[in-house]
Amino acid sequence: MAPAEPNAIPFQALGEVPVFAEELEGWKGYIEWEKYPEKKKQVEELMKKxxxxxxxxxxxxxxxxxxxxxxxxxxxxxxYACGLxxxxxxxxKYVLKEKAADMIHVLQFPYNGEPKRENLLKSEISSNADFFVRNHGGVPEIDADxxxxxxxxxxxxxKRLTLADLQNEALFPRQTNVVSLQCSGTRRIEQIHEYPGDGDELINAPWGxxxxxTAKWIGVSLKKVIKYCGGLKDGAGHLELFGADTYFKKGKVYNYAVSVPWRKVKVNEVLLAWEMNGESLPRIHGFPLRAVVFGYIGARSTKWxxxxxxxxDPSSAPVQRKEYLYFTPQVGKQNAMYSNGFSIQxxxxxxxxxTPRDMQHIIHDGKITMRGWxxxxxGHWPIRVEVSGDGGSIWYEVPFxxxxxxxxxxxxxxxxxxPVDAEGWLEFCVRTWDNALNTQPTFxxxxxNWDLHVTSSCHRIKIYSVNRSRPATAARLKLMEEKGIPFAPITKPLEIDLESDEQYEAAMEARKGRDPTE
Amino acid sequence: MAPAEPNAIPFQALGEVPVFAEELEGWKGYIEWEKYPEKKKQVEELMKKxxxxxxxxxxxxxxxxxxxxxxxxxxxxxxYACGLxxxxxxxxKYVLKEKAADMIHVLQFPYNGEPKRENLLKSEISSNADFFVRNHGGVPEIDADxxxxxxxxxxxxxKRLTLADLQNEALFPRQTNVVSLQCSGTRRIEQIHEYPGDGDELINAPWGxxxxxTAKWIGVSLKKVIKYCGGLKDGAGHLELFGADTYFKKGKVYNYAVSVPWRKVKVNEVLLAWEMNGESLPRIHGFPLRAVVFGYIGARSTKWxxxxxxxxDPSSAPVQRKEYLYFTPQVGKQNAMYSNGFSIQxxxxxxxxxTPRDMQHIIHDGKITMRGWxxxxxGHWPIRVEVSGDGGSIWYEVPFxxxxxxxxxxxxxxxxxxPVDAEGWLEFCVRTWDNALNTQPTFxxxxxNWDLHVTSSCHRIKIYSVNRSRPATAARLKLMEEKGIPFAPITKPLEIDLESDEQYEAAMEARKGRDPTE
Structure with missing residues (x-):
């Protein structure tokens, strides 16, 4: 099979590579595009070449x-073509500096990475080093001052507000929230394995x-900031959030931009945060300031x-209008529009x-421990989690x-x-009920959906169960141990005979032979 | 991922490589093992090294x-270790000489190959060149004389019978039968994809x-041959068939051997065949003589x-006793015995x-043509074939x-x-009913089963359906054609905008925006 990422032809500049100056002193890596239509046009022409x-x-x-x-x-x-x-x-550089050494780098650039699963289980608060990253561009290096x-x-x-203004508790009450952020691509690999979908020029990363x-965020409520700016004018319904990263879409360049409805801001569910788990935001997570939009797709929680x-109206920027759309199953390359997908908020x-992981074999004595999120x-919360060891027929409730x-x-x-009695390949799955009695799609x-977003169906894994409390299994395991034969990989043929000729013949006699006698 | 067949360390002889003479003049490649326990012992000792x-x-x-x-x-x-x-x-050599150039070589040695699917559809009789081959050893070159x-x-x-004796119509009436042979590994790849199973030292080939x-075979009924030999003695219940190929199992060497019950022979369902589709048997298919056991697993139709x-009793040779066993789902590496699988006959x-093939996209006008076997x-025969375009909920009968x-x-x-109206990824499947009202397992x-035999569940394929009779699809296809954009691969992002800003805004107005207004 072809490697997924072919050895691409190395970049070769066609003509002169432009130089786009950084917008501001102390804002390295921030190129302002939205205020300069002529620069955007220049990039558009360049990209066509x-x-x-x-x-x-x-x-x-x-x-x-x-x-x-x-x-x-x-x-x-x-x-490279734009001199960037x-x-x-x-x-x-910031991946290596700020993220855990065992991160799974799903995409090197723009950086998309997820932690080793075990690391997520250490605490209900994920460490900054283990927190997933889904960036759409590079990391601007902005001085706090x-x-x-x-x-x-x-x-x-x-108004223009400095970080000091925002952190001035005389102006804004400080707000602390424990909030999970989730990429709408979480578990996308399951959709890909089922059916391939839309490929995006910014790769639809194959997330697990x-x-x-989940982090503890400190900042100010955007509601208070808007109030400090005298409130909204009539007709304002959404707040467009701009990030200092550079984003490309279909031959055009942008600063990252999305929007959230005012309704969401009004209930104090949009935080402007500078602290993550007791530390300043890591650069890769948006230092010095990011939005944290509670209960929404991570894409709205604009960094930098x-x-x-x-x-x-909702932002017309491409990330809001043209991406993170959820289509119905009959929509795809032949008929997808931006307007016939709904916008994921x-x-x-x-x-x-x-844990355990898909395709593991587990030797146990009648119980298998499972962990997850x-x-x-x-604004809903999980009230009940249920796990099934038979593909979703019998469910066991996780104790409160x-x-x-x-x-x-x-x-x-x-x-x-x-409790697991059965042996062989079993299909384990989990489903959660939230406080509004919503639960997950079954398969x-x-x-x-075509853009492979929001894999919220019951998560299923295949586990090969070996139940040592069964005598035949215990005997086989003992024999393998004596002979120094490891159980893994399960596909490796056993070099020993499964049964001696004498055992076989005795068994056949007990079964009265393979065929009827009359 | 690691390549499936690693670059194995090249063979290096340890000490002297033995020379095992061919048994008979005019029987190249036939080493007789079963009559020489000392030769078998010699190989056993050698293999241990x-x-x-x-x-x-x-x-x-x-x-x-x-x-x-x-x-x-x-x-x-x-x-190589045995000087062979x-x-x-x-x-x-015989693969290249006798088989179609477009064979899929599932395993080079012992040769296992299957034809291109389209070739099987050409005729209800499969050509010799396109007939699958599942050998367990090499091809002996035996002179007909x-x-x-x-x-x-x-x-x-x-008795000892020459080919001329068998072909002597004064001794034996000639019998012609159209008979399908099927490897019990057919469609094994589907089981592997679902769950990995037992690996065998002679690879459990990943068949499609x-x-x-199906061929038209000419030969004599084994029943007539037994009758010519004065019939069976009391207590004889099975006939053991020996092939001139060399077979290895767990460090021991054998000639290929299996057995069929006398009951099966008595009803003229075991043919000793020398002709396949009007030609002498190809070497790779058993020239000059093979068994053809009707309605049984191919493994019993011993070649050479x-x-x-x-x-x-049934043969105690490894192919009969230790292979081609069908286990229940809870049986596997931890508890499989030879006696707790049933023998596939x-x-x-x-x-x-x-056709079509799994994972294809099909642009159609409301109907998709499907073909198969x-x-x-x-001794049963298919009386009804049904196809489903929705994974097995609604079935359409194939016209008689x-x-x-x-x-x-x-x-x-x-x-x-x-008839296919729906678009997007669809799951097509087929099931057959035979004259005893048996039909296929659903999934x-x-x-x-652990040894991955007899994949008889409904065959399922994934097809991406593009229905050109729908206006939105027709419009998109026309646009793509105008712009010279191919539909395949479906995962390649469309470089054009899916919708202009004007179209989007009109659509949003018609939908009265994305969110409620009150």
Missing amino acids: YDFPDPPEFQLVPLPDTNPILTGERFKQYH QHIVDISW SFFLDITGLVNEP EGAIG LYEIRAIR DMPVSSAIL AYSGG DKMTTKYYYAWRLWEIDL VRSAW | YDFPDPPEFQLVPLPDTNPILTGERFKQYH QHIVDISW SFFLDITGLVNEP EGAIG LYEIRAIR DMPVSSAIL AYSGG DKMTTKYYYAWRLWEIDL VRSAW
């Missing part, structure tokens, strides 16, 4: 067994169960947030088994004291000792 | 995208739907048949879709005039124009 490498095929062929799994050649070359190689390099946030648009008193994490603009109830967005703290906006970790197919 | 390469892992990792898919290093080296390299070489068949054991008058074929021994009702063993001839012992090819899991 290039024949960039295709995004790698990784849906119709197996993923490469490498780390980084995918490298993002196409997006790297977009940056330093943005690519700085992004990786130089930083400011502009409040613009349909607001009565537009780790594109979710430098402008908030009050607008009438609130996240549905979902859960995952983190359960989450529901939109084996679930971590209830929060309005965060996941709960859970653990169960599941991946039940909720498969 | 070697550390042969492990069979390749291809169940837990993807199959390599090569042809041959697997090469069989371990089995090759068994032969020529057997390996001759086997491949030197050939003889010994009838031995519990028979009243043991092509390990079945040189001895038939009447015995009391009669083959159950089964079918497959040959349907078969039932044990779109099915080929009914035979007692052969498959039927079928074709249907299936692979329904009949998964």
Whole structure:
């Protein structure tokens, strides 16, 4: 099979590579595009000259067994063509500096990475080093002292606020929240394995169960900031959030931008945060300031947030209008529009088994311990987690004291000792009920969608169960141990005879032979 | 991921490589083992000295995208160690000489190959070049003039018969039958994809739907031959069939041997055949003489048949006693015995879709043509074939005039124009009913078994349906054609905008925006 990310032709500049100056002193890696239509036009013309490498095929062929799994050649070359190689390099520098050494680098650039599953189970609060990262561009390096946030648009008193202003408790009450952020791509690999879907020029990363994490965030409520700016003008319905990262889409360049409805802000569910788990935000997570939008898809929690603009309708920026759309199963390459997908904001109830892992064999004595997470967005919380050892026919409830703290906006970790009598390949799955009685679709197919978002179906894993409390199994395991034969890999043929001729003949006599006698 | 067949360490002889003489003049490649316990012992001691390469892992990792898919290093080296390299070489020579150029070489040695699916659809009789091959050893080159068949054991008058004797119509009436042969491994790849199973030292080949074929065989009924030998002695219940190929199992060497019950012979369902589709048997299919056991697993249709021994019980040879066993789902590495699997003889009702192929996209106008085969063993025949376009909820019957001839012992090819309205990924499946009202298990899991035999569950394929009779789809296809954008691969992102800003805004106005207004 072809490698998923082919050895792309190395970048070769066609003509002169432009130099786009950084916008501000102390804001390295921030190129302002939105205020300069002529610069955007220049990039658009430039991009047309290039024949960039295709995004790698990784849906119709197996993923490469490498780390980084995918490298993002196409997006790297977009940056090279625009003279922005330093943005690519700085992004990786912060991966190495700020993230755990055992991260799974799903995509090297823009950086997308998820933690080792066991690390997520250590605490209901995920460590900063283990928190997943889903970036859409490079990491701007902004000095806290130089930083400011502009409040613009349909607001009565537009203002520029420094970080010191925001942190001034005389101006704004400080707010602390435990909030889970989840990428809508979490568990996408299950959808890919079921049916390949849309490939995006910014790779629809093949995430596993780790594109979710929970932190304690400190900041100010965006509601208070808007109030401080004299409130919204009539007709303002949404707040557009701009990040200082550079983003490309279909031959055009942008600063990252999305929007959240004012309704969401009004209930104090949008935090402007500078602290994550008792530390300043890591650079890779948005230092010095990011949005944290509770219960929403992670994509709205804009990092390196430098402008908030009050607008009438949802943002027309590509990330809001053209991406993170959820289509119905009959919609795809032949008929997908931006308007016939719905825009993912609130996240549905979902859960995952983190250990054991898919395709493991487990030698046990009648019980298998399973651990994982359960989450529901939109201000809902998991009230019940159920696990099945038979593919979803019989469900066992996770005991309430084996679930971590209830929060309005965060996941709960859970653990169960599941009774397992059966042997061989079993299908384990988990489902969660939230406080609104929502539960999860049963199969991946039940909720498969063209852009492969929001894999909220019951998470299923295959486990080969070996029940040592059964005499025949105990005898075989003992024999294998005596002979020094490991059980793994299960596909390795046993070199010993399964049964002696004498045993076989005795067994056949007891069964009265293989065929009827009359 | 690791390649399935690693670059095995090249064979290095340890000490002197023995020379085992061919048994008979004019019987090249036939080493007689069963009559020489001392030679068997010599091989057993020799094999212990070697550390042969492990069979390749291809169940837990993807199959390599090569042809041959697997090469069989371990089995090759068994032969090299015993001074039998020529057997390996001759086997491949006959593949190149006798088989179609487009065969899928599932395993190079011992040769296992299946035809291109389209080739199977050409006629209800499969051509010799396109007939699947599942060999357990090399190809002996036996001269027709030197050939003889010994009838031995519990028979009243043991005899040696030449090919001329068998073809002497004064001695034996000639019998012609259209018979399908099917490997019990047919469609094994579906079981592997669902759950990995037992790895065998002689690779459990990852077959697709092509390990079945139908030919017109000419020969004599084994019943007549036994009668000519004065009939069986009291207590004889089975006939052991010996092939001139060399077979290895767990460090021991054998001639290929299996058995069939006398009951089966008595009803003229065991043919000793020398002609296949109007030609002498190809060498790779058993020239000059093979058994054809109607309605049974192919493994009993012994090639290069040189001895038939009447015995009391089923053969204790490893192919009969230790292989081709069908286990229940809770049986596996931890508890499988030879006696707790049942021995596969009669083959159950089964079918497959040959075209289209899994994972294709199909642009159509409301109907998709599907073709395939349907078969039932044990003297049953397919009376109805049904196809579903929705994973097995609604079934369409294949019209009776779109099915080929009914035979007692052969498959039927079928074709249907299936109405398909829906778009996107659909799951098509087929099931067959035989004249005893047997039909197929619904899912692979329904009949998964540790040795991965007899994949008789409904054959399922995934098809991406693009229905051009729908206006939105027709418009998109027209646009893509105008812009020269191919539809494949479906995962390649569309470089054009899915919708203009004006179209989007009009659509949003019609939908009255994304959110409620109050």
